[in-house]
Amino acid sequence: DIQMTQSPSSLSASAGDRVTITCQTSQDISNYLNWYQYKPGKAPELLIYDASNLKTGAPSRFSGSGSGTNFSFTITSLQPEDIATYYCQHSDPLLFTFGPGTAVAIK
Amino acid sequence: QVQLLQSGAEVKKPGASVKVSCKVSGYTLTKLSINWVRQAPGKGLEWMGGFDPEYGEPIYAPKFQGRVTVTEDTSTDTAYMDVTSLRSEDTAFYFCATLFELPTMDVWGQGTTVIVSS
Numbered sequence: 107d108i109q110m111t112q113s114p115s116s117l118s119a120s121a122g123d124r125v126t127i128t129c130q131t132s133q134d135i136s137n138y139l140n141w142y143q144y145k146p147g148k149a150p151e152l153l154i155y156d157a158s159n160l161k162t163g164a165p166s167r168f169s170g171s172g173s174g175t176n177f178s179f180t181i182t183s184l185q186p187e188d189i190a191t192y193y194c195q196h197s198d199p200l201l202f203t204f205g206p207g208t209a210v211a212i213k
Numbered sequence: 214q215v216q217l218l219q220s221g222a223e224v225k226k227p228g229a230s231v232k233v234s235c236k237v238s239g240y241t242l243t244k245l246s247i248n249w250v251r252q253a254p255g256k257g258l259e260w261m262g263g264f265d266p267e268y269g270e271p272i273y274a275p276k277f278q279g280r281v282t283v284t285e286d287t288s289t290d291t292a293y294m295d296v297t298s299l300r301s302e303d304t305a306f307y308f309c310a311t312l313f314e315l316p317t318m319d320v321w322g323q324g325t326t327v328i329v330s331s
Binding site for chain 2: 107138140142144146147148149150152155156161191193195197199200201202203204205206207
């Protein structure tokens, strides 16, 4: 099984700040890594797929990079509506694994 | 555009079972891979299992193997997830999701709250 870790587990930043979250996998997964935004009680929202592709309609302040075992997700200018938990996720493609999540708050 | 509509909230006693439905509209269930994800209070997102039409049989996360059953009724374009032997830790939001245009879950149902309480 592929193990996934995220860092940090939580963060607090000011509106307008640049925020970066990292995701590390226990084995090489090429670019099969996605990023989701989750707000409690709402359906998760796919933001980035295949490591660096922005989903159509997602704000351009979200971006992703990486390959192999190390990935990152960046919000270039944090907005109040970005308060959420962000999850990296690997597609196997029939098996899916989520990372533990990073809770983002605004100072 | 495909949409997934889930059944309403459920309250169950420990040891009982729950069946959550996910109706597909705007597309055909037989062409979709429907997956189930849950989020319990204070916990992260967990993929539970799903059914891929090309693979032809359900696939489950090891944690849920034996206690979760995924089925489909293609005559009504509805997918189902059964969870048996419910315990308090199964209290969660349950979501169905599908891989529609992208190689991961890009269309989601609205979620179903399941509360397990005596």
